[in-house]
Amino acid sequence: MSIHLSPEIIRLIFVLVATVATHFIVRRVLQHAKIITSRSSNVWDDSLVNAAIKPAPVLIWLSGISFALHLVHLQTGEQLLEFIPVARNIGVVLCIAWFLLKLIRELANNVIAAKIRSGEAIDRTTIDGLSKVSRIGVIIVAVLTVMQTFGFSISGILAFGGMGGIAVGFAAKDLLANFFGGLMIHLDRPFNVGETIRSPEKQIEGRVEHIGWRQTRIRATNMALIYVPNALFTSIVLENPSRMTHRRIREVIGLRYEDLEKMAAIVQDVFTLLQNHPAIDPVVDTEQVTVVAFNEFADSSINFMFQALCKTTNVTEFHAIKQGILLEIS
Numbered sequence: 593m594s595i596h597l598s599p600e601i602i603r604l605i606f607v608l609v610a611t612v613a614t615h616f617i618v619r620r621v622l623q624h625a626k627i628i629t630s631r632s633s634n635v636w637d638d639s640l641v642n643a644a645i646k647p648a649p650v651l652i653w654l655s656g657i658s659f660a661l662h663l664v665h666l667q668t669g670e671q672l673l674e675f676i677p678v679a680r681n682i683g684v685v686l687c688i689a690w691f692l693l694k695l696i697r698e699l700a701n702n703v704i705a706a707k708i709r710s711g712e713a714i715d716r717t718t719i720d721g722l723s724k725v726s727r728i729g730v731i732i733v734a735v736l737t738v739m740q741t742f743g744f745s746i747s748g749i750l751a752f753g754g755m756g757g758i759a760v761g762f763a764a765k766d767l768l769a770n771f772f773g774g775l776m777i778h779l780d781r782p783f784n785v786g787e788t789i790r791s792p793e794k795q796i797e798g799r800v801e802h803i804g805w806r807q808t809r810i811r812a813t814n815m816a817l818i819y820v821p822n823a824l825f826t827s828i829v830l831e832n833p834s835r836m837t838h839r840r841i842r843e844v845i846g847l848r849y850e851d852l853e854k855m856a857a858i859v860q861d862v863f864t865l866l867q868n869h870p871a872i873d874p875v876v877d878t879e880q881v882t883v884v885a886f887n888e889f890a891d892s893s894i895n896f897m898f899q900a901l902c903k904t905t906n907v908t909e910f911h912a913i914k915q916g917i918l919l920e921i922s
Contacts, residue, residue: 604660611656615649622648635702643695651687654680681741689734696726716785721778724805766823767806773822774805782825787834794828796820838873838901839910841917846893855886859896862921866900871913873903 622645629637658680700723704716783789783800789810790797798812808825810818847855863884867874874882881901888895900917902910 607656607660611653611660614656615652618648618652635699635706639695639698639702642698643691647687647691647694650690651684654683654687658683678741682738685734685737685741689730692730693727696723696730699723718778718781720785720803721775725775725778766821769823769826770806770821773824773826774803774808777803777808777822777825782830783832783834787832790831790833791828792831794824833905836905838876838903839905839907840899840901841914842897842899843918844888844895844897845921846890846895849894852894855894855896859884859886862896862898865920866898866917869900869917871903872900872917874900876901 622641625637625641626645629641658676661676700719703719777783785800785803788797788799796810796818798810798818800808801811801817802809804822806822808820808822810820812818847858863882866872866882866884872882874880882899884896884898886894886896888897898921902913904910904913
């Protein structure tokens, strides 16, 4: 018994078989490419392959099924299938956006991993900021393209956005202020993730754990988590101890009034001690920074002060050095 297939059925079967074959070939090629690129130190090839592994098969099946449905539409004239081209175009846009979003994420992760392997310094704040801005750009373009596919006028939308932006700005001024505050943090980089910051006027002090678009998370010295709106950083004075080059020792020591004649010798001895101490930097940028001087007749003592810059910025090492110097002075 012979089976007679119409030309339309044959074309439909051919499209489905071609889709399955293309999916199989592309999947094998991507798997093989992933093995090859894993041996390379280039961050781009790894990122491209990893970003395409999932969107590429979806795009192949989307194209194959939409073409098959188009053939069915030509055969049957079903009105519901008239929307297949629009759905296909939207699907293609979403697949491309999916690929670009994954590519941006993979690139950011691979750049950080490459710098860790090479031992280079990692500017996570800049990488994170560029990644976020790029993802927002991809999403905006994808949304506008989908809206244009549905028949909306992009020029009309942009014009409406210009008029409605004023109303939205008033309604969401705090949100926008925090957004632009986060943008300025990424551009100016007053601090990075992992650095310690301090603002005495706002009683903020701790290590930066995350910089978001609305708020920044800071782990305080008592291990509490502080959530700070980004807009606040545009209006406060911020200190970044993580970027200091030295730590300063500054103390005032009192003597008895009957020891006044010994003051000059003591001041000179302390100055000599600090000048010769291996952990003290006596000159910074050609300027003498070690100071020891008799500076006050107090009510019950005569005081001299000294200040010096310690070469280390590590807190534990600094206090150990300071303790040793005070014991030597005593």
